[in-house]
Amino acid sequence: MNEKLYDAAEKGKRLLSSGGFDFAEVRLSAGGGTTISLSGENTEAVVSGEAVAGSVRVLKNGSWGFATFNDLSSLERFFRSAVNSASIVIPREKTSIVRAKPFTGRFTTQVQRDFSSVSVDEKFEQLSSYNRILRSSQSIQTTRANYRDSNSLYVYMNSEGSFLEYDRSYCGIALSSVAKKGSVIQPYGESISGYAGYEITEKREALAEKVVKTASDMLDAEPVEGGRYNVILDPKLSGVFIHEAFGHLSEADFVHENPSMRDIMVIGREFGPPELNVIDDGNIESIAGYIPFDDEGIIPSKTYLIKNGTLSGRLHSRETANKMGEETTGNARSMGVMKQPIVRMTNTYIENGQHSRDDIFNALDDGLYAVSFIGGQTNLEMFTFTAAYGYRVKNGKPGKMFRDIILSGNVFTTLKNIAMIGNDCEMFGGLGGCGKGGQGPLPVTLGGPHMLVNDVLVGGGK
């Protein structure tokens, strides 16, 4: 398949230099992967797949034309189609973009153990061993153990002369157990993935043991009573919080043409305590949100979204950067070459603060410790995210376990209510990812340290 891709790339170079448009780019990919899914005592799926894909995006007269296809031999036809689409209507307001100098380069995921050289037997056996651990408690009703690997060659080229290749290997596992007692059913899962080889999935018995123990323990936990609480977030929840509550707000496509949002998201405006620093950085290799270049051919920056509590930057595509008169940040990403790039996060995290974990617990007389996460969503003013479980904290000591801790709040108020930031930042990725604009799950990493947030609304009955 790679031969077809390189043949198309040669055609692409000629087409991109042919002119007749303001800007154009061609993206091509070819690859394949293996998925293994086990559940309880059964095999759900052992499947392989391969795919080729191509797209052309053309900016002409202030309008984008986009064409996607899987017949790479017909690139010329789709190139013409994208040019035609961009020419059909003269928009009332024209789109323009930041120009960049051409980049060339070839990037390859650094792997210790190439998964394509690992037999399906070995992958199956390893996953089965994790699945046996997931089933190892009598309270477990069912399990799911998923393994996924994919390798693809991705080529990005544009009319500025950029030609970038990325031989990308992505691999990971997702493990979950569902415990049941009477009518109570409690799932719990963990996932780990990244741009890596097979090694990322090896020696994960401890992860499987954590999953089965947590799911079993949660059977005896009660739902938490609804109300307002001071809450300690664990590093994973801190990461979800900053991704949901602020990361999406920092994506400039939400801001750039909305005068009201621009008035709110003013650089230099105070959003949180001076201890708060929030960063998006696509350069951190191997973890899930790593990109050597974005899907507009821009090398990613380390962008401070919040520095010392004040708004310091935001995430841009070429289009939003142009609109706001700011620098590109390399955050235009798409779910595969058949989707248009939109502004997305990469690796987003809260930098370490000054407090130890013990300091933070000692400062909480009465509240909740919320641990791990199931999911989250924001509408850019309000957010909701769900901790997998948690504990009541009295006088700094975690006590009774609770489940179904669903935290909600106003983004701006909650950021200001951050009272203490820990010094134990951890990063998390997984086989899931972030969804936006119909594109997901896009691999991202999120992270942070333990953090105390005051006055958080928690859903639930009285």
Place this chain on the structure above:
Amino acid sequence: MIDRITKAFPAGTKWFDIFHVEGKSTPVKFRNNRLHSLTENENSGTGVRINVNGRTGFSSTNDDTGIERIAGLAASLSPFGDIESFALPSDTRSAFDPYDPAIENFNLQSEIKGCDTAIDELTRRFPGVMVDMGITSSTGSMRLMNSAGVDISYRESYYSASISATLVLPDGTRIETWEGESHTRPVEFSSMISVVADKLEKAMTVCKIESGLYPVILPPSAFGSLLGLVISGFSAVPVWKGISPMAGKQETRVFNEALTIRDNPLIEGSPYSIPFDAEGVNVAEKFLIRKGVVETFIADLKYAERLGIAPTGNASRGYSSLPGPSFTGIEADSGQEHHESMISSVKKGIIAHQFIGLGQSNTITGDFSASMDLAYLVENGKITGRVKDCMISGNIIELLAGEIALSSDRERKGSSVLPWLWIPAVNIVT
């Protein structure tokens, strides 16, 4: 195609099926009040499933020249599969194509003009509003071939129009609402615009409420979101795994007798209607819940065999994945009273349109807790403003078992046809 593929199959092959899809679409996107992009998509792909010595393997490609290769790969993966003894259908019938020739009347220029008119209307009424719109017209086909002699296909057409409007008030209050239409042919979408405008208008005033129990009215799309938590338990997969609260409840009254829910693959005009399922099983309407009583679980061939039931024609798949049970169209019976009349009889209650975070928690047993994204306060039968910064929670199975009322009017949203739902007391936390 079959000849090329079967050459790659080993001795011991019991059965196989080949699933091929292809399609073309032309999405138009308006972002932030202006035309942003026009797209042409053209894609195809093929999946091969093969059962060798009773075990099933699968592989897929979207490269036409790779079909023999993936057929061999599918066979090589079969030893890892579970034993599956079911037979593939041999009597697949196609009564109709979910295709309307009127899709060919799709006119890009007039659709763009329609979007411009809609955006003009909304920006005139709501200065500062940001409108995104999407119009898509697509056609495609699906072909299924199997070792039992089936070689059958259908054409499909799809049209959708969607609109999302966002207003940010000076204090940072954000109002975002959306509407969508889908059909097998282009349809007039101007009615969406007035619905969006009406929702924005009513959200301009924010009302404060105290925590407590309130009557809640859910419009069809919101009812559908909550109903989704319930009907996911009617899939044979969680039933067989023992994690569905509906397991063992067949022929038992679990819900209020006002509730009748059908899985209907033949909803008129719905682009989600199908003549047969993705494994070639013939489809039919079936009751999931009849007058409050749990009746049918949906299954594909694999889970029908596991549960010891007849396949229900609910297999769904993309070309790159194995089939799995999936609902076709969800239809709820209507009630006695028009939704406007239901609202007018509420003394103090809530109309909940949109949630944040619904389904992002452990909802297996029907528990839910979500932030109110767009909800209105009703006082003495009139909407008095928007309620926000509050959460709604409860157990939807318990709520649907208690007192409820369904409106006499229904709407189709996507693949569902649902009425409005009234519940007398739901917990709200502020």
